[in-house]
Every structure is written in structure tokens, then in C-alpha cells.
Amino acid sequence: MGETPFVGRDAEVARLQAELEATRLGGRILLVTGEAGVGKTRLLAEFEAAARARARVLLGRGSPLGSAIPFSLVVEALETHLRPLPPAHVAELCGPRAPVLSAVLPSVAAATTVEPPEPGRLPTLEAFLFLCASLAKERPLVLLLDDLHRSDPSSRDLVSYIARNPPRAPVLVVAAFREESPVAADISALRKDRLADEIALGALSRDEVAKLTTRALGPGAAAASWIYERTGGNALFTTALLEQLITDPTRREVPRSVRSQIELLTAGLADSGRDVLAMAAVLGHTFSLRTIARVIPSGAGRWLDELVRRGVLRERTDAHETVYDFAHPLIQEVAYEAIGAARRRELHERLSAALSDAPLAVRAYHAARGALHGDATAIAILRDAAREAERTQAHREALQHLAAARSLLPVETRERREVLDEIGWQADEAGEHATGIDALRELLADAPTADRASLHMRLASLLASGPGDLAGAEAEANEAIRLFEAAGAVGQQASALNELAWIRGEGGDLAAQIEGSREALRRAEALGDETLALHSLGSIGYALASRADADGPDLLRRSVAMAVARGDRAQVAWHTGSLGLALLSTGRIDEATRVLDDLSDAGDVRSAVPLAHRVLLNFLLGRWNLALADHRAIEALHPGTLPAFAGWTATLAGLVETLMGQEAIGARHLEQSARLYARSDFYWHGGLHEWARGVVDALRGDLRSAETRMSRGIERARAMGARPIEIVMVPDLVELRSNAGDMTGAGVAAARADTLAAELATVLASAHALYAHGVFAAAKGRRDAAGTLRQAADLAASVELRPLRARALEQLARLSEGNERVRTMSEAARMYASIGATHYEERARAELRGLGAAGRRSAQTVGALTPREREVVALAKQGFGNKEIAARLDLSQRTIESHLAHIYGKLGVTGRDELPDF
Numbered sequence: 001m002g003e004t005p006f007v008g009r010d011a012e013v014a015r016l017q018a019e020l021e022a023t024r025l026g027g028r029i030l031l032v033t034g035e036a037g038v039g040k041t042r043l044l045a046e047f048e049a050a051a052r053a054r055a056r057v058l059l060g061r062g063s064p065l066g067s068a069i070p071f072s073l074v075v076e077a078l079e080t081h082l083r084p085l086p087p088a089h090v091a092e093l094c095g096p097r098a099p100v101l102s103a104v105l106p107s108v109a110a111a112t113t114v115e116p117p118e119p120g121r122l123p124t125l126e127a128f129l130f131l132c133a134s135l136a137k138e139r140p141l142v143l144l145l146d147d148l149h150r151s152d153p154s155s156r157d158l159v160s161y162i163a164r165n166p167p168r169a170p171v172l173v174v175a176a177f178r179e180e181s182p183v184a185a186d187i188s189a190l191r192k193d194r195l196a197d198e199i200a201l202g203a204l205s206r207d208e209v210a211k212l213t214t215r216a217l218g219p220g221a222a223a224a225s226w227i228y229e230r231t232g233g234n235a236l237f238t239t240a241l242l243e244q245l246i247t248d249p250t251r252r253e254v255p256r257s258v259r260s261q262i263e264l265l266t267a268g269l270a271d272s273g274r275d276v277l278a279m280a281a282v283l284g285h286t287f288s289l290r291t292i293a294r295v296i297p298s299g300a301g302r303w304l305d306e307l308v309r310r311g312v313l314r315e316r317t318d319a320h321e322t323v324y325d326f327a328h329p330l331i332q333e334v335a336y337e338a339i340g341a342a343r344r345r346e347l348h349e350r351l352s353a354a355l356s357d358a359p360l361a362v363r364a365y366h367a368a369r370g371a372l373h374g375d376a377t378a379i380a381i382l383r384d385a386a387r388e389a390e391r392t393q394a395h396r397e398a399l400q401h402l403a404a405a406r407s408l409l410p411v412e413t414r415e416r417r418e419v420l421d422e423i424g425w426q427a428d429e430a431g432e433h434a435t436g437i438d439a440l441r442e443l444l445a446d447a448p449t450a451d452r453a454s455l456h457m458r459l460a461s462l463l464a465s466g467p468g469d470l471a472g473a474e475a476e477a478n479e480a481i482r483l484f485e486a487a488g489a490v491g492q493q494a495s496a497l498n499e500l501a502w503i504r505g506e507g508g509d510l511a512a513q514i515e516g517s518r519e520a521l522r523r524a525e526a527l528g529d530e531t532l533a534l535h536s537l538g539s540i541g542y543a544l545a546s547r548a549d550a551d552g553p554d555l556l557r558r559s560v561a562m563a564v565a566r567g568d569r570a571q572v573a574w575h576t577g578s579l580g581l582a583l584l585s586t587g588r589i590d591e592a593t594r595v596l597d598d599l600s601d602a603g604d605v606r607s608a609v610p611l612a613h614r615v616l617l618n619f620l621l622g623r624w625n626l627a628l629a630d631h632r633a634i635e636a637l638h639p640g641t642l643p644a645f646a647g648w649t650a651t652l653a654g655l656v657e658t659l660m661g662q663e664a665i666g667a668r669h670l671e672q673s674a675r676l677y678a679r680s681d682f683y684w685h686g687g688l689h690e691w692a693r694g695v696v697d698a699l700r701g702d703l704r705s706a707e708t709r710m711s712r713g714i715e716r717a718r719a720m721g722a723r724p725i726e727i728v729m730v731p732d733l734v735e736l737r738s739n740a741g742d743m744t745g746a747g748v749a750a751a752r753a754d755t756l757a758a759e760l761a762t763v764l765a766s767a768h769a770l771y772a773h774g775v776f777a778a779a780k781g782r783r784d785a786a787g788t789l790r791q792a793a794d795l796a797a798s799v800e801l802r803p804l805r806a807r808a809l810e811q812l813a814r815l816s817e818g819n820e821r822v823r824t825m826s827e828a829a830r831m832y833a834s835i836g837a838t839h840y841e842e843r844a845r846a847e848l849r850g851l852g853a854a855g856r857r858s859a860q861t862v863g864a865l866t867p868r869e870r871e872v873v874a875l876a877k878q879g880f881g882n883k884e885i886a887a888r889l890d891l892s893q894r895t896i897e898s899h900l901a902h903i904y905g906k907l908g909v910t911g912r913d914e915l916p917d918f
Contacts, residue, residue, distance in 0.1 A: 006046050007215065008208030009039065012199050016047045019197070020055060020172050023140050027132075027166035029159065031187060032176040034201030036330055037236030040176040043201065044144050047174070055140040055172075056081065061329070062150035062177075064336075065284040068365040068385070068401070070394040071104050073155035074128065076286075077143055079107055080318070081135070087111035093134045097127035103392070119392035122605075122636035125161045132162070133169040140170035147285075147329050149181035153396035156187060157639035163195040165632045193668045203233030216242045236328060243311070262334055265310050269303075276303040280313065280324065281335035282347040282366075289322035295354050345370050352381070360385045361397070368404035379405050379415070386422065395430035396639070402426060406439075412446050424458060431638040433466030453483035457496050460503065468644030468682050470507045477503055491532065494523035498536050505543050506644075506682055508720040513543040534562045538575055545582035546684060548724040548760055552582035570606045573599065577610025584617055585724035587762025589799045592617055600630075608634045608646040615649045620728070620764070622802030622835035624656045625916060631669075647676040648685035655692040658699065661838030670696065684725045687716030691729040698736050699839060706736055727756040727765045731772040738779035750776040767795040771808050778815060786815045806831035810844055822854050829862040834907045836916055862906050869906075872899045876912050 012032075019030050032040050048057045060077030082090050082105065090111040094101050100123045102109040103116040117123070135141045148156065159175055175187065179200075190196040204212070209231070210224035217223060223245065231237040266277065276296055283292060293301065304324065307313040312331060313324045326332035339347070348370025352363050364385035371378030382405040389398035402423045409416035420439045427436025440459045447455055460476035463469040477500040484493035501516025517539035524532035537559035544552035556579035563571035576599045583592035596614040605611060611630045618627035631653040634646050642650060654669030670693060677686040694709030710733045717726040730753045737746035750772045757769035774789035789812040796805035806828045813825035825848050832841035841862075848859035865873065868889075875885045882900070886893045909915060 006042065007212045008204045009043055009046070009201075012043055012201065013047060013050065015199055016043075016174065017050070019174075020051055020140060020142060023136075023170035023172050026168050027162060027171040027173070029163040029166075029173045029175065029190065029196035031191065031196050031198040032174060032201065033179040033198060035180065036178055037234050037328075038201045038203060039235030040201055041146055041328065042235060042239075043199075044146055044174065044176055048142075048144060051142055055142045055170075056135060056138075057142040057144060059144045059146065060155075061285060061325075062145070062147035062155075063285040063329075063332075064150060065362065065365050067150055067152050068397060069152055069359065069361045070154035070389065070392060070397050071124075071128075071152065071158065073145055073148070073151040074143070074158055075105055077145065078105060078131065082107035083318075094127070094131055095134065097123075097130045100124055100127040101131060120606075121393040121639075122633045124392075125158060125636045128158055129162065129165065129167055132171050133167040136167070136169040136171050140172065143171070143173045145173065145175045148175045148177035148187065150285075150329070153400070153639075154394050157396070157636075159187065160190060160195075160639060161632075161636060163190045164193075164635055193672055194664070195668055204235055204238060205233060209233055209238055212238065213242065216246060236330065262312070262331060262338070265312050265331075269306070272297070272300060273303040273306060276300050277307060277312065277335060278339045278343065279347055280304075280307070280326075281332050281339065282344065282351065285329050285332045286323060286325050288318075289324070291355070292324075295350055345372070352378070360388050361401075364401050364404070368401075368408070371408055373408055374410055375408055379408050382408075383419070383422075386426070390426065390429075393429075395426050396432065398426045399423060399430055399432060399435060417443060417447075424462070428462055428466070431466070431641055431643065433462060433641070433643075436462050436466070449483075450487070453480045453487065453489070453492065453496070456480035456483065457492075457499050460499055464503050464506055465645050466643050467641075468506075468676065470503055470682070473503045474500065474507075490523065491527045491529050494520045494527070494529070495532050495535070497523075498532065498539055502539050505539070505546075508681060508683070508716070510543045510547055510720050510722070514540055517543070530562065530566075534559055534566075534571065534575075537562070538578060541575075541582060542578045545578060545585050546725070547721045548585040548587075548762075550586060553579060553586060553588070556582050573605050573607035574609045577607060577613050580610060580617065581613040584613070584620075584764075587760070587764050589617075589621075589764060589801075593621070605633065606637075608637050608643070611637075612646045612649050615652050619652050619656065620803070621800055622806075622831075622837075624660065624836050627656055628653055642672070642676060644676060644682045644685070647673050648688050650676075651685075651689040651692045655695060658696050659839045660836045661842075666696070681716055684717045684720060684722035687713040687722070688725060688729070689713070690716065691732070694736075695732055698732070703736065703740055707733075707740070710736060723756055723760055724762075724765070727753065727760060727768050730756065731768050731775065734772040735775050738775055743776075743780060746776050746779060763795055763799050764801065767792055767799070767801055767804055770795060771804060771811075774808065775811055778811060786812060789815070802831055802835055803837065806835075806837070806840065810840070813844075813847075819854065822848065822851050822858055825851070825855075826858040826862055829859075830907060833862060833865075834909055834914070834916060861902075865903060865906060869899055869903050872896060873903060873915050876900070877915055 016030065019028055022028055032043065034040050044059070048059065051057050058077040058081050060073045060075075062073050066072035066076070082093075085107070087110060090107050091098055094108055098108055098112045099114045099116050102112050102114070103119060104124065132141055132143070145151070145155070145159065148159070159173060162171075162173055177187065191198055206225075206228050209228040213224040213227055227238060227241055231241060266274065269277070279292060279296055280287060289301075289304070292304070304313065308315045308324070311327055314327055316323050316325070326335075336344070348366045350370075352366040352370050355363060355366070360381070364382050367378035367381040382401045386398040386401040386405070389395070389401065402419055405419050406416065406423065409419060420443045423439035424436045424443070427433065427439065437459065440455055440462065444452060444455045444459070456476045457480040460473045460480065463476060464473035477496055480496040481493055481500065484496055498517050498520035501513045501520065504516065505513025517536045521533060521536035521540065524536055537555050541552050541556035541559060544555065556575055559575045560572065560579055563575050576595060580592045580596040583595060596610055596617060599605060599610050600614065611633050615627045615630045618624065618630065631649045634642065634649055638646065650669045650673040654666040654673065656666070657669060658666030673689050674693070677689050681687060690709045690713030694706045694713065697706035697709060710729065714726055714729050714733060717723075717729065730749055734746050734749045734753065737743075737749060753769040753772035757765045770788055770792035774785055774792050777785035777788055789808050793805050793808035793812060796802075796808060809824055809828035809831065813821050813828060816824050825844055829841055829844035829848065832844060845859045845862065848855040871889060872885060875888060880888070882893050882896045886896045889896070903915070904910065907916070
């Protein structure tokens, strides 16, 4: 295909070039889709050749074998650049992420002597992101990921992660895949969330085939129409036919399919040559001479040369090793399918035995395809590979291995039930809820009576915490209770009662959750069941935290201590996260911050619960970049669909991004959470989502929708008694109604805020209520408005609620006169700038500019850092001193000092430690 001209894709190449140019503003993802043979690979090759002059272009290509190895596609791309580099340079590129990357990138492992840390999904994804940004420092980085539909799940997770968290560096990821492939759903969600753009390739037109034919065969060629009629414009078949005609113009053998093309390419090949082709196809799209030499007869290597000569294979040198690629992935696929099932199995079996020193995932791939039904050895390898994948948190690769083992195991056997059981757990971890539910339902179909109740309970948990199917979950929990009761299993029945209590709480009935879990705790203590006691305490504590009950923190401290004593890291994280919420809701903000920050600083967090509650805390404190980072961590833990219990963090991420001036990104986050809570409110999470959507609607000027959404969200929290969440939401409704002139409605909402503040008796609640009351009083023209807003600002400052303080100061400034008004509005603008609240900051600066000369001068000295100032902040945050920053930016040290002085003044901070992330 490289011998024929390239035509008909001018618009697509221009689009790719434009996307590369757009990376000046940050990382981007572009999807290239189309049916098999349409020309995706050729388009990427042409773009690669054109882009190399101004970008570093790295290529990885998916393969059947690679689909079983975590991050294999991305590793292939990165290793092509890293492998020839000196180890010191590799280590420099990876920086502090080298130990994490050493576990997945061979070149990094060779460049560092530090032992890799315990595997973790988020650190690994963040490390890849860091490396991509490092590679893009000198020139833009282009990652071309071809045949993504044949890649491993971890590589697809990384593409999704980059799309949701684009690096602030010129990085372009171009992922090509077949739209009709089963794994396309993994990536299509990026289009749905508008996180990636798409080039959809179609067949070449008749005119394009004519142009291609003329360029290939010369002017006046009469074959164009004949070629188009026989190929339908399929790029692969068209170029294959043209290549034949270039060699022999009289030839008229038309490859109507890839199969017929292979027959043409391999016609006359001896049996021994066909055996080499078969082994090559079984090895996959790419393989090394070293590997295939181990499984073909001595002297058979000449057939590799012959296959290269015929255009079936391509030969290249990679790190001083000879490597072969099939000329097109379709050729490998069809050659593989043509072998025949029995012969294929034998070849895979040979490879599984011959590659005994290969990674376990490689052996598992061949074992799965070379095994007969019931093959104990293959099943054991697959289960071992699943455990290894689980150890590195590659849960979706683990599911692939387990699915293969499941297909080999006879029904109604003990080992099949074990594998189904493992699938259920792994699916829960991977966020593949449908897969887990299917496995548990199969287990139920032929489960012994003694096991049925436990399976119903597990199914209830998965239905509730994953897709949020609370009605289905409650039915399963009730069935588990009935079966446990019939069997006289008192302890297990108590566990099922606790599960049912959870589900009812998730549906909004916190009283039922508390009552049910207290009964379960009473039974657990009577039975001496520590596990049930731990889970019951967690359930009670979470419900009490949602209601701001003073007993919540004490109960959760008790459960944390139990989890620590058991050495269960996941449970420690979960209960600590719930404790953080309980402390926050009861007004102990400093303690909540310390508890949640200490857990995060301790290392890899294996539960989304503490991260989710820290998102809420950081939102209130104005640590918005940290809130977004915690949401990214949750996405890394759940690369598929976010679970119902954590999806609300996408809501807050969307609100934060919108307020930070990233409206398009914010909208995508909000759409993501909207899909999750469209069918179920789930605790107060659905209410929080409605409120946040209302705030965004108000910013856009859609006051009717804003009123509806805010009211609905607040009513949801009120109905279930989630008072600490309600008090955060009510002031926005007061402000909305006041601005709309609905003073009656605003008064009702302000009175509700006062009631909540009196009931909760916390500084957090009082500060929000004072703000609500101050806004209402100002709208009514009351003289006490300024004093109330000043109290709100001071109270918010006492517990570092920076966004609330800034809003109170902004409202207060409008009630002030002269220099005091300028001073107060400037203070509000600086605080907005310090947290990155671009939307509010611009509003405050606009008002300053309308306050005469003093206001205009002040507006110029707050917020809105210049691009150069942002560069200085970024380097200062990385720990560089003034002299180093000056050298990097080719400026004098005195200029850097001047820049920093201006930056501190604009942001209202006193030093480097308070600088925000940009």
C-alpha cells in the first residue's frame, strides 16, 4: 500500500494538522473511525510523515496478543522513543514518576535502581500523563494508536483518562479503531461526553479512485471505472489491485476480499512456507525473529524473507532486533482464520509450552486459544494471569482471563463456580457491573441452596452500588433475608438486614438505614461477628454523617480502629472517608481536612469514598484544583462507568470547571453525572446534582430552569434529612430569587437557612445562613444587610471557606461607597483569583472597572495573570528558585522577582506556598 499514491483524504489530513496546531492550548484526543480496510492505517501513516517535521510522533498498534497485556499498546509507542536513549535521559524524562513507570516500561526499569512501589491504577495513569508532558516539552508529542479495537483495556483506560484530564502540554493522541468492534463502546463514551472529536472515514469516491488510478498507472488509464466497480472504493482492495497492475498491467485478478488477496499473495507457496505463515499469524500482527525462531524448523527462516518479498510481511529493526509486521492487520486476521480450528489450537498450544519464560499474560493468551474444553493446565494459567492482573489493579484484563477460563470450564462444576465468583468480584472493582451481574445470575441458576442467599445479597450490593438499581437491589436483599431465615443462619441474616438498610438509605430513607443497621449491629455484637459489626457501624455512621448527627464521628472512629486492627486497607480507606464526611457535616472542618488529607498523603487510596468526600470538602474550602484531582483519581479507580455512590463528584467537577471558565469541560462532566442520576436520586447525591445544574443554569441566564433545579435538589436533601448538604445549597436559591425579584420566595428560603443553622449549630452552617440572610436583606434594602454580610465573610474566613467569603465580600462591596467599595470588591476579586474562580473574578473586575479611576487601577492589579506570569507560577510550583526560573525563561532574576511581586498582589497571597496550580 505504500507504493501507491495517497489521494482523497485532503480534508482529513488538514483536520489532523489542525488538531496538532491546537495542542498549543493543551492536550487533545482525536478518534479516527471506519470499517475494516477503509484506510485508517494509511491516513495515520501519511499524517505521521507530515507531522515529523514539527512534532515527536510515536506509533503503537493493537494486536490480539497485546490485548491481554496491560498498557501494551501505549508501551509499544513510548518504547520506540525511550529504548535508544541513554538511561540517564530516560530517568530525567520520567522524573519522580520513574519508580511507578519502571513497572510497565522496560526502558525505565533499566534506567532506575529504585524498587517499583506497590502497584496502583491512579499513580500509573498519572505517571503516563507526566511522561507524555515531559516528552512534549521540547516539541509537540503525537501518539498514534492504531487498531485500538485490538488493544488491551488498560490502554483504552489511559486514552479515556487523558481525554478527561488533558495535559497542559502540546500532546495529541490519535486513536484509530473499527466502529463496529465490540470494544468501541469503551471509547465512544468520549464522543458522548464531547471529550474527543472524530474523523469518520468512508470509502473512496469514484473520482478519488480515478485520481488514484491515474497517478499509479499514468495518464489515460482506462482501468479506473473497472477498479471502482470491483472494489466499491474500499481503500485496501483498491490499492492492492493497483499494486498488482503496477507489476503486471495485464493482470485482472480482483481481490474481492482480504481472503482472496492473501490467496493471490501466497499462490504457489510451499507447504513449509504456509506453515511459517500460519505460525506468524498465530503470533499476532507483530512478532520478533527471536520468538518465531523458537517454534519453526531450522532453515524455515527463508520463508520469512519470501513473505516479506511478496508483501505479506514487513521487516524492520527495533532495538537491534529483527521484527516483522503483517502488511495490514486484516491480512493477519484472515490468515489466522484460514488456519482451521484444530490446527490453530495446536499452534497456540505449542507456543504456550515453548514460551515458558514469557510473561504470564502472553502464556495465558496462547493457553486460552490452544486449550480444549476442560484443559486443566490452561485454566490454571488463566486463573494465575487473572490474579497477576488483579495485583496491578488491571481488573479488566483480569476479567478477560477469567472469561476465557469460564469458556473452558464445564457447567455445574466447582471450579466454574469459583471462576464465576471471581468474575463477580473483579467486575465490581472494574466497574463492569453488567458482567458481574451476569456472572452472579449464572451462579444463582445452579447454586446449592446453602449458597443462594449469599449470592442474592451480593447481587443486591452490586445492583445498588453500581448501576443504582435500588428496586432490583431491594428485591434481592429481601430474598436473601428470607432464605437466611429459612436456613436458621442468624448471623448471615443479620448481614442481609444490614445490606437492606443500606439500600433503603441509598433510596433516601436514612431513618430506615439507621434502624436496620442498628439491629444488625446488635445481632453482630451478640454473635461476636466482627466483620458484620464493622459493616454495620459503617452504615450507621454514614447515615448519621448525612444528617449531621453528633454520634456519627464517634461511631466511625470506632469502625476505623476496627479496620486498622484487621489490616484491611480498603476498609480503612472507606471508613476514614466516611469519618471525614461526618466531621465536615458536624462542623469540625479542620479535623475533616486533617483526616482526609492524611489518608491521601499516606499513599495509594484504594476506595473512592474518601476521595469523593474530599472533593466536597475541597469545593467548600476553595481548593478547587485538588477537588478536580480527587475526581480524576475516582475516574482512575473506576475507568468504566462511575458507580452511583461516587458519580456525584462529576457534578462538582462540572460546577468547578464552569466557574473556572472551562464551560465546555464543565458541561461534559455534568452530562456524565446526569446520565447516572437520571433514573435514581441515590442518597443526597441526585439532589446535589440538581442544585449544581441549577447554579450553572443561573450563570447562563436560564433563571426558570435554575429555580426548578435548585428547588428540586434542595427538596430532595430536605426530605431525607440531609441538613448539612441542604444548608450549602439554600443560599444560592435565596440569591436567585432575590435577583429575580421574588422576595417572598427568597424570604422563605432565607428563613429555612436560619432554621438549619440553628439546628446544626456549626460555623459552616451559620456562615451560609448569614450569607443567605445578608443577600435577602440587601435585596430588601434593609440597613442590617452590610453588617450581616460582614459577619458572613468573617465567619467564613474563620474556617477558610474561601469561596463563600469571596461571595460575601462581593455582595458587601455593592453596599459600600467610595474607596471602601473599591477596596472590598478588590479583596473579593483577589480571593476569586486565588481559587481560580474565573467566572466570579471577571464579574468582580468588571464592576471595579466601573468605579472610576481607582477602580480601574485596582482591576488591573488583581487576578487575570498574563501568560508569562502563569509560566512563572508553574515553575515556582515545581520547586524552582528565582535564579533557575530566570534561566529557563531567559529572563533576569530581578525580572522574576518583579513578576512574583505582581503575582502575589493579583492573587492576594503572601508567598509561594499559597500559589494555585495552573
